Amino acid sequence: MSSNLTRTLRMAVLGLCLALLAGLLSGCTGDSGKETIRFTFSKREAIGFMTKLVADYNASQDKTEVVMDTSGVDVVSASFVRGNPPDIALANYNMETARFVQRGALSDLSGTQASTRIRKDLQPLMDQYGSYPGRTSALPYSIMASSVIYNKEIFAAHGIDVPKTWSDLIAACDALKAAGVTPFYATWKDDWTVAQGWFDYSVGGQLDTIDFFHKLSEAGTEVGPDSPASFEKDFQQPVAKMLELAGSYVNKDAASRAYGDGNLAFAQGKAAMYLQGPWAFGEIAKSAPDLQLGTFPLPMTDNPDDLRVRVNVDLAAWIPEGSKHKDAARDFLEYLYQPEVIEAYNKSQLGFTPTIDAAGAPDPRIEGMVEYYEKGQVYQGPSVLVPRTIPIMNHVQALVLGADPAATFRTLDADWARLAFRQ
Amino acid sequence: MSITTATRPGQDRPQTRRKRRVEPIFYLFLLPSLVLFTLAITVPGLVGIFFSFTNSIGIGDWEFVGLTNYVAIFSDPAILQSYLFTFGFSIVTVLVVNVIAFLLAVGLTSQIRMKTALRTIFVIPMVVSGIIIAYVFNFLFSNSLPSAGAAAGISWLETSLLANPDLAWVAIVVVTAWQAVPGALLIYIAGLVSIPGEVYEAADIDGASKFQQLLKITAPLVAGYVVINIILGFKGFLNAYDIIVGLTNGGPGTSTRSIAMTVIAGFNGGDYAYQMANATIFFVVAVLISLLQLSLTRGRNTL
Known part of the structure; x- marks a missing residue:
């Protein structure tokens, strides 16, 4: 008798639990009209x-x-x-x-x-x-559209005009350096800042990126030393210029600074130029709302007609x-x-x-940047044209930290060919 | 349900006790974990292995490509490097963790003041989430340590360890060890307190020095715990992910990408099938290691 009672009780409890569970589950689906x-x-x-x-x-x-x-x-x-x-x-x-x-x-x-x-x-x-x-x-x-962000106050204080050619740029950097001002503030700890700024501006300012990646896709598994286009052949020259800037004209602690550090330091006037997109303006304005800032395309050749902005x-x-x-x-x-x-x-x-x-x-x-944008003098950054499975950001970060460019580009070529092989 | 044990007639010898019919309720107890394990581990695992023979990117159309992914993996320096890094890192970290944990455990089980307080302090890192630890240390390595290096005039310390392709792995070992030591420490403490005091008394009477006691008595008697710690530690470190993501995110360059990171990068970056092939290989490697460890421990436990 007593065992029967417990049995009934147990069944009742079980049933109750199931009912509760069902209620909970159905409760998830739309009860409001929206x-x-x-x-x-x-x-x-x-x-x-x-x-x-x-x-x-x-x-x-x-x-x-x-x-x-x-x-x-x-x-x-x-x-x-x-x-x-x-x-x-x-x-x-x-x-x-x-x-x-x-x-x-x-x-x-x-x-x-x-x-x-x-x-x-x-x-x-x-x-x-x-x-x-x-x-x-x-x-x-x-x-x-993105290009170099510069501190107008620092440029004016040292009598520097916006550079239109590579030689102007180097002259401006030397003048700033001589005056004790850091030309570029770099934040290499965040690999994406190296990729979108340093790498993209340098390469995009010297190379037709869309044409390059078009050729690269056509070569597919053949990408390597003998293909019509390869990272090793086409990127060495542009990147050498990037490394020239990265080697002599940046803040000493660039390797351990991140994007947030860069925005703060640039707002405090710790450098004259900053390779970031317009999204950084809002962040800089948080600590220096009245700072006079402007933009200009990074000149990578000695022909002012080559000036282009990254879009x-x-x-x-x-x-x-x-x-x-x-x-x-x-x-x-x-x-x-x-x-x-x-x-x-x-x-x-x-x-x-x-x-x-x-x-x-x-x-x-x-x-x-408006002038260049409206005339169509624009390019797409190479870092965004590489499939994400190739860790391009890691590789360009390694470049500014001292990796061998030739070896890095051979790796990229091999990665590209391997991706074409399996997809 | 009743819990009486039914013994069949004619089988009433005492030895047959364990041959009795198993209560069906026990299978019911097993059911939830069996279902969960199948749904959450086995089925996704098999699906992953299946897709490793396709060119799927995780969504949309796909087709079979045979062994292409596996062929590509064995010529991919990035993947091979991630294996090299992960195994090297795991071996070093296991050694560091066990040496430190063992010495700390010996200290914390001897007659010292504030034993309980010290034990509590040493265990704290275990209860903090890995990603938080990593971000805190990231700040220390990027800001505090370079400042200290600059103040002391040590030039190689002036740039962050994390930005140095040759030394970033050291930072990862330090932080991982910092988090992993407490777990190993607790196991060693348990092992050390289980050694009866009489053996030390006997050794004292025989004139053995403290160092000899450590070497000849303590070490052999906690050998089983050493094996447990090494297995648990090695298994954990092979899956290293959160601390590396928080510290270097695989950088500088690709010098600190672990296997788990490459697999997940494929999941996010459109290389699903390829990284499933990588995961399958990693699974086979892990099974081999487990079998090896299993056979080793079987020998140990009889000691």
Whole structure:
């Protein structure tokens, strides 16, 4: 009798537990009327701006609740692999995103209103990373031009003009050095700062990068000493000049300084020039809001016509094919591309707006680049054109820290050929 | 359920006790971990091995490429270097950790003041997350140590150890050891207190010096614990990841990339299939090492 009772009791408890569990699980799925979409955005400097924008959007309508995910690009890649990608993203457009494009993981945006307003002349920047037949897989949102940032006050105090040729640059560096001013502030501890600044500006200022990588792709597994293009052959010369600057004109502790240290030191006037993109202005302004800063393309040859600025699609919008809320995501996309929204964003981040109807005067800090941007004297940085599986940033960091350039470029050539062999 | 033990007639000899029918409930106990292990370890493992024979980048279309990935791996200096680095680093760290932990344990089990307080202090690094330790040491190596070096006029210390391709691994060994010593220390303390005091008394009476006692009594009696520490440590260090990411992120150059880091880089960087092949090789290597260690420990434990 008693054993029967316990048995019944036990069954009852078990049943109760199961019911509770089921209730918990079902509780996860939509109980409110709003459709939730996950929006990936991880540009560190603009998270504050975007958070407010998302809040405005959520308040402006009651169909969609946008949740911002700022966990970064690695998490996004992993989420694709797990089959659980974000519903919409504004992300850096690079080789990383190119994979999603080329394998058809991003949905077609050609039917959107926003896609009709994109400047056609920017298409090469997007095509550089491949396409998927019959689709507009991503739309540019913010174009960044970057070049040397210089401290106008220091330049004026020492009577130095913006250099237009390599000889001018060396003369300016020598003059600064003689006056006890560090010409460049370098932050080599963060490998990406070496890659996007030192490496990209030096190589991009001397070499047609798109043509080079085009030839490299054609050579494929043949890349090596005998191929028409190779890192070993084409990069030695440009990089030798980079190492000349890196060897004599930087702060002594460059190897142990990181991006954050660099922004602070540059704000304190500890150097005259800084090889960073416009995203650094906001960080510098945090400690020196009134510092007079400007930009100019790094002159790497003795011909002023060779002056070019580095551009990249800092943000592009895309909606994964695997998203279950594509329509809601497209509505949010249209909101992001409303002229006042996209222009306000680019103004706040010192970017260039890629829409045909964009207007507005550029910030004085990026004025030095407008001329080159509008004339199309631009290049894409080589570091962003190398597939991510080749650790190019690590390699260029090793270069400024003293690795042998010839050996490093042979490694890069071999890596390239090996990648072509297996993919 | 009842917990009576059913003995079949005709099998009532005492030796057959362990042959009795196993209660089905025990299988039920096993079930959750069996299911979890299968779902979280075995299935993903097999899926990974499967994809190592394709050109998948983790998403979208893929096709079979046979052994291409494996062929490419054996000619890839970056991968071979990561194996070299990981094994070299693991061996050095195991030695450093065990020597320090053993000496500390001997000290902390002898008659000294503030024994408990000291033990607590020495164990603290174990409870701090690896990535936090790495970032704190990163700051020390990049800022404090160069300042100290500059003040003392030691030129090679003036730039960060982490920026020196030849010495960055030393910094990683130091930090990893700092975190790993407490774990080994606790095991050694347990081993040392399990040695009965009489053997030392007997040795004293026989006129053995303290050093002889350490060498001839303590060391052999904790030999089993040494083996445990070496196995646990080596296994852990082969998977080194968080501390390296926090300290050097594989740099300068590629001089401190561990195997785990190359595998994960492929996962993030569109080299899924290739790095799955790498992971498969690493798995085989790990199995071989485990078998070797298993056969070694079997011999040891009978000591």
